[in-house]
Amino acid sequence: MSILNLGIVAHVDAGKTSLTERLLFEAGAIDRLGSVDAGSTQTDTLELERRRGITIKSAVATFAIGATTVNLIDTPGHPDFIAEVERALRVLDGAVLVLSAVEGVQAQTRVLLRTLDRLRVPALLFVNKTDRTGADPDRAIAPIPSAVPMWHDHAEALAERDDEALAAYLAGEPIPPAVLRRLTHSAAVRPAYRGSAITGEGIAELTAAITEHLPKAQQDARAPLRATVFKIDRDHAAHVRVFSGRIQVRDQIGRQKVTRVVPDSLAAGQIGRVYGLKGLRIGDTIGAGHRAEPQIFAPPTMETTVEPVDAGQRRRLHAALSELAEQDPLINLRLDEEAGRLSVSLYGEIQKEVIRDTLLGEYDLRVTFGETVTVHVERPAGTARAGAVIGRDGNPCTATLELLLEPGEGVHLAVPVEHIPLYVYKSTTAFHQALQRYVRDAFARGGPHGWDVEGARVTVTRCGYSAPSTTAGDFKRLVPLLLRRALTEAGTVVCAPVHSFTVEGPAAALSTMLGELPRYHATTETPQLDGHRFRVTGRVPSARLAALERALPGLTHGEGTLEAAFAGFRDQR
Template sequence: MSILNLGIVAHVDAGKTSLTERLLFDAGVIDRLGRVDAGSTQTDSLEQERRRGITIKSAVATFGIGGLTVNLIDTPGHPDFIAEVERALRVLDGAVLVVSAVEGVQAQTRVLLRTLRRLRVPTLVFVNKTDRTGADPDRVIGQIADAIPMWRDCAEALAEHDEEALAAYVTGQQIPQKLIDKMTAEATILPAYKGSAITGEGIDELRQALATHLPRAESRELAPLRAAVFKIDRDRVAYVRVFEGVLRTRDRVGDEKVTAIDDGRRERIGPGEIGRVQGLRHVRLGDTIGTGEAAREAAAEAVFAPPTLEATIEPDDPARRRDLHRALQRLAEQDPLIDLGLDEETGELRIKLYGEIQREVIRDTLAEEYGLAVTFGETVTLHRERPAGRARAGAVRGRDGNPHQATLELLVEPGEGIQVELAVPVEHVPMYVYKTLAHFREAIERYVRDAFARGGLHGWDVGDARVTVTQCGYQSPVSTAADFRRLVPELLARALAAAGTVVCEPVHRFAVEGPADALTATLGALPRFGAVPDAPGAGPGRFTVGGTIAAARLAELERALPGLTRGEGTVESCFAGYRPV
């Protein structure tokens, strides 16, 4: 069986959900076309998605093209949900980037293009809305580097990207189809098609391109398991894509066991397949499942930009505070990048966010699904703490007032991300509790992450820290996992107090584009926003300048740019890390 896991990505209002409906309708999966403006589409199942006309959560649908099974993943397009898009892209074999033939390439389109290139996802471009007044698909294709229009002779354009294509072009030979497929699979070129998802124009050509240009999922059943979680629904059912090996019912994943696949209708998920997995109550979005080297490498690569905003949230009815806490916990379980915190001193609930639209979605979800009216406080920019040096803290079971039936010593020092290492012999680890050394390390890492999320010396989350377990001890059968879980945050607090911490602010990389005669004014204004610009670049009548800027100042730059560029400038940005304040 040939399988293609396909993503559809686009800027808001480019028509990707309408394209999904058209593909499903033409394949006979649905018997009528839904409309975004009418809130009747197949994949926008959330009430807010229907009302707002935007996709918030990744949705999955399946259709066939001849002998090819296509698992189609319709992803969000709004910038506030870019993390949701990245999670989906990592499980794809290929993608369709939808661009409006009227509005053309927009800021979010460029963000998606950079992400597709960075992840090397084979991509087709579909220029949609050719039935609209003002449509100009040729102009739009010209805005996308490496997009090759396939509706006209493109041999010359292909020859610019490949020596074999160049040789065929200069000798007057037709460029082989297999070469186009190879260049597409390597994400060297983006074959482009045009049409209308509403009228159906150009859809047959796009369907044929899906079957011929994009690579199939590899079938490696005998390899060690490597799979990824890219969606979790409200019932804690995980959507899992298997890359290699096989995931079966009753398989163990960490301390949990797969209890059912697709509501019990299947016993296994093979290479290339997607399934709805029950039983994994603690799995998180973006998690890699598997024990082989490839799975470990994939887990290390799956790092998503964190939210950089936070706001307090209160129920309008104070008597429903506990209901609000439970509802927010449910939302955070579905998406751990919506991070919930409770200030133990003030009792305030705080939630981490990517943007204002996301805040509105959470507010409406609480009202519609949980009957909770809420008020958000002022949105603030999140900072982060890093260890300033290295320090140890330890406790011995039964000594110096240690109330826990565990011995543990932790070394904390600066690092990249949060790393947990073991420097203790296996006989010092309570294997009757944790079963394997790997499970013990994973548990300690979970305890460390939970403790760091509660805040460091200045109240901000702690990151970029390496924690090494340098001593460990227990008494069987008295010592339990709870002893270690409770001891870890106490030791970390002592170690951080000894090492000290540095407060850091989130930083974005930005790229400003505008008319060439506005370059001087733009460069002169950037320092006012604390931006550090790179050397500018120039094209026909346009300039580009990139650089770094504090996340808290980015909105100021966005508001000022129209005045600096006569309304013709655009700014794109992406999270770039943290720097000391």
């Protein structure tokens, strides 16, 4: 039996979870249709999901379409939970992007389209809610150049994109089905279907297209193991997608052994849970070396402090938040040891509710949040050197170390190998890797202004030890002490997050738009005019982006669109 790992993605409220429910029902995987409004859907299991009627955590449901086993992943549509979508995208064979026939392409739809295009993920479009007043499927897909509406004669559209299709079209012959399949697999086109998840209209056509047009998983179980972790449960189970090879109980992976697999073993193409592999992070690759995949979407740019209502539960709160950060690395838990404050990163305010409800429901902890602020970073403003010698100048550690801090990247060794305690670290590579962890952890504690430090190059210019007294703990304690001194001496520049943006609207609104953008501290490039439309690109501080989005309809007579993407941190002086 073939396997298809399928994602359902959409802007919030486009009907994504309702479509998931309908597909499960039509396939016979569930006996009755659940309702988002009633909180009775199969994949929204969290209390907050049921109460709010939105998806927060990706959920996997399995059903069969003919001889194909479909692992269907229902992802969040709300932008606060974009990290969950990223994790799903890493393990998909194909996707269905859901649009509303009434609202059409919305802000999150554009983000998802760009991402599907960049990752070359084969996808179908489903224009939902055709039973609603104001539905217009043709208008809904009009802004998507790759969309091919299957409710029209699509031969001409395919002929414009493919030589084989063009030859058949000019000869007056039907275009072979393999052409549409090939173009869809390569993400050159997005076949579009229309219907209603509520009434069931169009679901049969979409279901047939899922198995006809989307690629099945490669199932080479004899190749070397390669699997990606896309979710981690509280019981430390790692949800993985196996791309090649096989995972079974008692398999030795690195220095660890698999203790349990659900189902009993996982072969190439399958999704399941693996137990016993400690230290895994979301995005890690198992087999062929443990490595984290690069991040697709921007990191969170907001942060808030978390305090227990009962001050005596601070230690329990830290432990609970550490577990949540393991399940969601982008929570980015930070502890300000001097102030005793715990901070977490956020994409938006709804995440506060999720964290609050999770801490209360799963850990019996009541908490309060501080004001949400924009995340900044610190970068060295200059160069400084800090060192400590065993037995001198109040050095509390049995280790000698000198660090050179300067703008740049990475941790570098500039000391003879005989000065490194190889009886502790076994090799210079292991010592180097340990120092990288120590430096990363120290920078995560914050610089002089309390923000994470980035853009720093650290070079070890002196090292020493006293055998057998020196331990790894001595270097682990000494590194943050020296870096704190070096950062204070060099000084740091506080940098704020910025987004690149593109605004489009009617030409008549251009002068108004250009006059207003400086109010949001936006910098712009030369505007472009194309007929009756303008296009302006530029950069805007992330903290002002939401206000610009709110003002856009008034500035463009309701006809403007804005697309934005995280563009890093910039010195705001």
